[in-house]
Amino acid sequence: MSTAINVRDFSTSLARGLRVITAFDRDHDEMTLSEVSRRADMTRAAARRYLLTLCELGYVTGDGKYFRLTPRVLELGFAFLTSMHIWERAQPFMERLTEQVNESCSISVLEDSDIVYVARVPTKRIMSVALGIGTRLPAFCTSMGRVLLADLRPAELEQFFVQAEFRPLTPYTITDPALLRDRIAAVRQNGYAVVDQELEVGLRSIAVPIRNQAGRVLAAMNVSGHASRISVEEMQQRFLSPLLYAAEGIRMALA
Amino acid sequence: MSTAINVRDFSTSLARGLRVITAFDRDHDEMTLSEVSRRADMTRAAARRYLLTLCELGYVTGDGKYFRLTPRVLELGFAFLTSMHIWERAQPFMERLTEQVNESCSISVLEDSDIVYVARVPTKRIMSVALGIGTRLPAFCTSMGRVLLADLRPAELEQFFVQAEFRPLTPYTITDPALLRDRIAAVRQNGYAVVDQELEVGLRSIAVPIRNQAGRVLAAMNVSGHASRISVEEMQQRFLSPLLYAAEGIRMALA
DNA sequence: ACTTATTGTGCGCATAACGCACAATGATTT
DNA sequence: AAATCATTGTGCGTTATGCGCACAATAAGT
Numbered sequence: 001m002s003t004a005i006n007v008r009d010f011s012t013s014l015a016r017g018l019r020v021i022t023a024f025d026r027d028h029d030e031m032t033l034s035e036v037s038r039r040a041d042m043t044r045a046a047a048r049r050y051l052l053t054l055c056e057l058g059y060v061t062g063d064g065k066y067f068r069l070t071p072r073v074l075e076l077g078f079a080f081l082t083s084m085h086i087w088e089r090a091q092p093f094m095e096r097l098t099e100q101v102n103e104s105c106s107i108s109v110l111e112d113s114d115i116v117y118v119a120r121v122p123t124k125r126i127m128s129v130a131l132g133i134g135t136r137l138p139a140f141c142t143s144m145g146r147v148l149l150a151d152l153r154p155a156e157l158e159q160f161f162v163q164a165e166f167r168p169l170t171p172y173t174i175t176d177p178a179l180l181r182d183r184i185a186a187v188r189q190n191g192y193a194v195v196d197q198e199l200e201v202g203l204r205s206i207a208v209p210i211r212n213q214a215g216r217v218l219a220a221m222n223v224s225g226h227a228s229r230i231s232v233e234e235m236q237q238r239f240l241s242p243l244l245y246a247a248e249g250i251r252m253a254l255a
Numbered sequence: 256m257s258t259a260i261n262v263r264d265f266s267t268s269l270a271r272g273l274r275v276i277t278a279f280d281r282d283h284d285e286m287t288l289s290e291v292s293r294r295a296d297m298t299r300a301a302a303r304r305y306l307l308t309l310c311e312l313g314y315v316t317g318d319g320k321y322f323r324l325t326p327r328v329l330e331l332g333f334a335f336l337t338s339m340h341i342w343e344r345a346q347p348f349m350e351r352l353t354e355q356v357n358e359s360c361s362i363s364v365l366e367d368s369d370i371v372y373v374a375r376v377p378t379k380r381i382m383s384v385a386l387g388i389g390t391r392l393p394a395f396c397t398s399m400g401r402v403l404l405a406d407l408r409p410a411e412l413e414q415f416f417v418q419a420e421f422r423p424l425t426p427y428t429i430t431d432p433a434l435l436r437d438r439i440a441a442v443r444q445n446g447y448a449v450v451d452q453e454l455e456v457g458l459r460s461i462a463v464p465i466r467n468q469a470g471r472v473l474a475a476m477n478v479s480g481h482a483s484r485i486s487v488e489e490m491q492q493r494f495l496s497p498l499l500y501a502a503e504g505i506r507m508a509l510a
Numbered sequence: 511a512c513t514t515a516t517t518g519t520g521c522g523c524a525t526a527a528c529g530c531a532c533a534a535t536g537a538t539t540t
Numbered sequence: 541a542a543a544t545c546a547t548t549g550t551g552c553g554t555t556a557t558g559c560g561c562a563c564a565a566t567a568a569g570t
Contacts, residue, residue, distance in 0.1 A: 006519085008558085010307065012558095013272075014271075018312065043530090048550090052260045053266040056260050263526085288517065300519085301559070
């Protein structure tokens with residue numbers, strides 16, 4: 001996030017209104033006025049005005065007691081997704097790769113200390129969309145995350161180590177900062193990353209960078225599979241070349 | 256949209272701030288301050304304050320000249336998507352149906368005069384997510400739309416005919432209101448809808464309702480295919496039973 | 511170097527949005 | 541049925557938020 005802006009340039013009403021939208025989630029898909037005011041941390045009267053405003057604009061609907069979001073809020077996020085149309089060009093390369101290796105394939109970008117999925121081609125097993133585009137995962141223990149971290153400038157990488165939390169997600173998760181730095185340095189050296197069951201037991205993945213013409217890393221692309229089906233060695237031997245080949249194709253397609 | 260609210264309950268700052276977000280789209284994924292102020296229809300100073308506020312909150316980023324949305328705006332839309340988790344339970348039925356009929360399958364709800372996709376299982380040909388959840392299509396010329404319209408109460412249906420525009424999308428699109436009413440009545444009678452190339456030349460689809468325990472229609476589910484591969488008669492003979500069967504399974508799963 | 515376009519920003523001003531408090535309504539308990 | 545409790549609706553006085561202007565600074569184009 002940028003350095004704090006001049007307080008007179010900050011719109012508290014917009015910020016509070018957005019807090020009302022984000023007060024809704026999976027476990028609070030419908031809420032009363034009082035619930036919204038508690039979760040959004042504002043008075044009932046303020047919450048009421050924002051809810052009525054969002055109703056008027058079509059983003060929220062109410063039945064006299066409960067409020068809920070409408071599909072129209074997707075437009076707010078879609079404004080971002082449609083701006084990500086660049087990755088549509090990656091689609092054919094990812095589909096071909098998925099057919100070749102018979103595993104899922106994803107592309108993500110780095111945001112704060114997370115990766116965010118911007119494209120995905122699953123294997124035949126179909127996933128719901130909520131697990132696709134927009135998904136955030138911690139960068140430190142994902143193969144795509146390590147690829148993206150490896151391309152950060154030294155000051156950026158320092159900032160990452162200052163703000164990220166390295167909570168173990170499995171018994172295999174590397175959380176020691178010194179060891180993480182070593183892994184990231186190795187990725188910088190090797191040009192790819194393999195992560196073995198650090199995010200989720202049973203999940204292995206290998207990732208490579210997608211670069212622009214100037215050589216700077218735009219995104220990372222991975223292929224992932226189940227530990228029961230593929231070893232780390234097999235993953236490197238079978239997947240690295242097709243991944244690099246697909247990344248090169250994408251690089252040229254984006255030019 | 257609800258009747259207009261008391262002007263003192265309406266937050267113009269929130270409304271304007273949201274206009275800034277929706278000023279971004281596929282063709283305007285990055286914009287200067289002046290472009291944003293033109294597209295959001297506000298002064299440069301106002302646009303600037305909202306952009307700085309959105310930067311501070313992490314929804315927008317800027318490089319000193321161009322502003323662009325960040326993946327964080329997906330959270331605004333995801334607040335809705337995660338509230339749609341109910342349809343995750345439909346997923347297994349849809350997957351089975353897709354395997355059975357070898358065509359794409361979707362579920363949608365009605366909003367204003369459009370349908371909005373809330374679940375989708377494509378065939379082996381993978382689609383990018385932007386064409387999935389959240390997609391809006393006109394209700395009047397889609398099979399799912401006609402199913403949903405058929406369940407509207409008379410006053411609601413009248414409201415629909417008042418506000419919707421029936422623009423022809425193909426030479427086959429039915430736009431005559433009287434004929435549309437007949438089709439909707441037939442759907443009410445038959446319990447399903449077939450639409451043949453009215454939305455898109457070459458596209459045929461058949462849809463059935465998904466009802467709750469009280470019998471009210473919650474959503475519609477369809478299977479669609481290409482006119483070159485399947486006739487209308489075949490669609491009815493081969494797809495109607497599996498569709499009804501899957502809808503019944505979903506109804507019981509949602510109970 | 512000059513011109514044009516765009517951006518940054520301080521500031522006076524008007525009103526948008528604030529929270530309070532009380533009435534109304536609905537749900538729960540006795 | 542009555543009492544109690546919780547929640548919601550809303551008018552209103554107050555003030556701080558957000559407004560647009562205008563001018564300086566910067567960038568781009570000729």
